Amino acid sequence: MSKVKYYYDSESLSYKKIERKKRTTFKYAFVFLLGSALFGFLFVFIASQYIQSPKERALKRELQNSQLQFELLNKKMAEAEAVLSDIAERDNNIYRVYFEANPIPEEQRKAGFGGINRYKNLEGFDNSKLIIESNKRLDILQKQIVVQSKSLDEITKLAEEKEKLLAAIPAIQPVSNKDLTRMASGFGMRSDPFTKVRKMHWGMDFTAPRGTPIYATGDGVVTRADNRSSGYGNHIRIDHGYGYVSLYAHLYKYNVKRNQKVKRGDLIGFVGSTGRSQAPHCHYEIFKDGQRINPINFYYGSLTAEEFNELLEHASLENQSLD
Numbered sequence: 001m002s003k004v005k006y007y008y009d010s011e012s013l014s015y016k017k018i019e020r021k022k023r024t025t026f027k028y029a030f031v032f033l034l035g036s037a038l039f040g041f042l043f044v045f046i047a048s049q050y051i052q053s054p055k056e057r058a059l060k061r062e063l064q065n066s067q068l069q070f071e072l073l074n075k076k077m078a079e080a081e082a083v084l085s086d087i088a089e090r091d092n093n094i095y096r097v098y099f100e101a102n103p104i105p106e107e108q109r110k111a112g113f114g115g116i117n118r119y120k121n122l123e124g125f126d127n128s129k130l131i132i133e134s135n136k137r138l139d140i141l142q143k144q145i146v147v148q149s150k151s152l153d154e155i156t157k158l159a160e161e162k163e164k165l166l167a168a169i170p171a172i173q174p175v176s177n178k179d180l181t182r183m184a185s186g187f188g189m190r191s192d193p194f195t196k197v198r199k200m201h202w203g204m205d206f207t208a209p210r211g212t213p214i215y216a217t218g219d220g221v222v223t224r225a226d227n228r229s230s231g232y233g234n235h236i237r238i239d240h241g242y243g244y245v246s247l248y249a250h251l252y253k254y255n256v257k258r259n260q261k262v263k264r265g266d267l268i269g270f271v272g273s274t275g276r277s278q279a280p281h282c283h284y285e286i287f288k289d290g291q292r293i294n295p296i297n298f299y300y301g302s303l304t305a306e307e308f309n310e311l312l313e314h315a316s317l318e319n320q321s322l323d
């Protein structure tokens with residue numbers, strides 16, 4: 001119910017009703033509504049600057065969670081970097097040294113990526129720095145893993161080669177200790193059994209009864225099994241590769257033929273006294289790159305320290321060789 005308003009008319013000395021025109025009423029109503037609407041918009045606008053909607057709150061939580069996850073990932077990356085750097089150090093200082101490969105330089109292991117900016121599409125966001133740093137770290141880590149993996153491939157190859165080399169080099173006695181009468185003469189200046197003149201004895205003499213087994217001292221191929229070499233009588237030569245050749249002389253009989261492949265420890269022939277020999281024995285020589293070298297340095301495969309010392313003592317005696 002609208003209030004009825006009156007006014008005092010001083011001329012008629014009475015109260016009179018105030019009559020308002022309808023147009024004026026509409027005008028007031030319009031102004032009031034417009035004002036209310038403007039005020040409302042303004043209020044919502046200002047409030048929205050300070051009060052978050054449920055959707056905004058959810059997005060914010062998600063962003064915080066992403067940042068936390070990024071930080072955790074970075075921690076994990078740091079752990080992976082530490083493990084890889086430990087492997088790289090062992091690779092450089094143990095494996096590569098052991099197999100006589102040059103260490104991989106630090107610059108090569110830790111090389112970054114030059115040239116174009118690979119991370120341009122990640123720029124321009126609030127969290128660009130975090131994302132770019134993480135990407136860089138991961139890229140470098142990935143590259144380091146590739147370098148490391150290649151290095152280990154190389155080491156594996158070298159290890160296989162080393163194994164072959166170790167199997168090839170003449171590393172045992174050609175005559176087993178139990179069959180040995182004695183070690184008659186070593187490598188060095190010895191008196192010749194026939195002329196009694198002091199001359200170089202280029203091998204070692206293992207004295208044993210005729211027919212005693214002689215063994216290949218390393219893996220290789222028989223290049224000769226004949227008596228067409230002056231003085232040696234029936235003799236065998238084995239090419240071990242890597243520049244090594246072993247020679248077994250004055251044999252009674254052969255157990256191998258030319259071009260036959262042999263393994264270390266294979267029975268290749270029997271002790272005799274053919275050629276320039278004074279008594280049954282095995283004259284044994286080792287060649288490295290065509291030069292005859294002292295076989296005494298090669299028996300680490302089969303002798304105990306005691307046996308080796310004994311052998312060394314006998315071999316260094318300046319006695320007469322059996323040739």
Ligand SMILES: [Zn+2]
Binds near residue numbers: 201204284
């Ligand atoms: Zn000899």
